[in-house]
Amino acid sequence: MTVTYTPNRTAKIILSIMLVIIIVIAYKKRKSLTSLAMRSINFLKEKTWDIITDRRIDTLHPLVRAKTKEFIIRAQNDLGIKLRVTSALRTWEEQTRLYNKGRSASGNRVTNAKAGESYHNYGLAFDVVEIKNGKAIWNNPNWEKIGQLGKSLGFEWGGDWVGLVDKPHFQMRFGKHHTELAQLYRSGQRNGVFIKLA
Numbered sequence: 001m002t003v004t005y006t007p008n009r010t011a012k013i014i015l016s017i018m019l020v021i022i023i024v025i026a027y028k029k030r031k032s033l034t035s036l037a038m039r040s041i042n043f044l045k046e047k048t049w050d051i052i053t054d055r056r057i058d059t060l061h062p063l064v065r066a067k068t069k070e071f072i073i074r075a076q077n078d079l080g081i082k083l084r085v086t087s088a089l090r091t092w093e094e095q096t097r098l099y100n101k102g103r104s105a106s107g108n109r110v111t112n113a114k115a116g117e118s119y120h121n122y123g124l125a126f127d128v129v130e131i132k133n134g135k136a137i138w139n140n141p142n143w144e145k146i147g148q149l150g151k152s153l154g155f156e157w158g159g160d161w162v163g164l165v166d167k168p169h170f171q172m173r174f175g176k177h178h179t180e181l182a183q184l185y186r187s188g189q190r191n192g193v194f195i196k197l198a
Helices: 009-029 033-039 041-045 051-057 062-079 092-100 143-152 178-186
Strands: 083-087 125-132 135-137 169-171
Touching: 051 062, 051 083, 062 083, 062 143
Parallel strands: none
Antiparallel strands: 083 125, 125 135, 125 169
16 A cells, blocks of 8 residues: 655654755855865765775765865875775774883884874774885885875875874864864764764
8 A cells, every 4th residue: 555645734744944044055065175075076976996995985074075085196196196094084093002002012112192092983084105006105205296196185194293193194183183073072972873964
């Protein structure tokens, strides 16, 4: 048995009002955070040269995915450099394990950021390495070119940091310090694992 519903005049008016409200909200927000993703939306349809990179990009915050994919594709097309994303979203638990290395756990120190202090923890940061002849090139003479490309797309580059330089690292802050992001995260202002930045 199929049930059909035909809205009466009142329901049509309510639906129309709701549609207008949604359009007005979308119009007001169009120049904010979402415009950043929309400018590069076509890159979301493309694949990079590397399926591992594509999978890692998919773990990033929706507002940085398109720019990250554009970065990887343009590095290959404009610079002839094949970049692989080596790290993207990192859970707070993963961050704690990394922070403990060389401290309370065996191994060398790999980060100074505790859980909640890294932009990786919010899907707003990623690390890359050039892959050449199947090998990762960490000591790379191309870091400056890679860094400049990332910055031209709106990313902050760890190669510009004073003190602890981190050339493979790129991030977008969206005007928020990690303490603000941690507060939003802890207070539940998120969609799934991603902070609501608007």
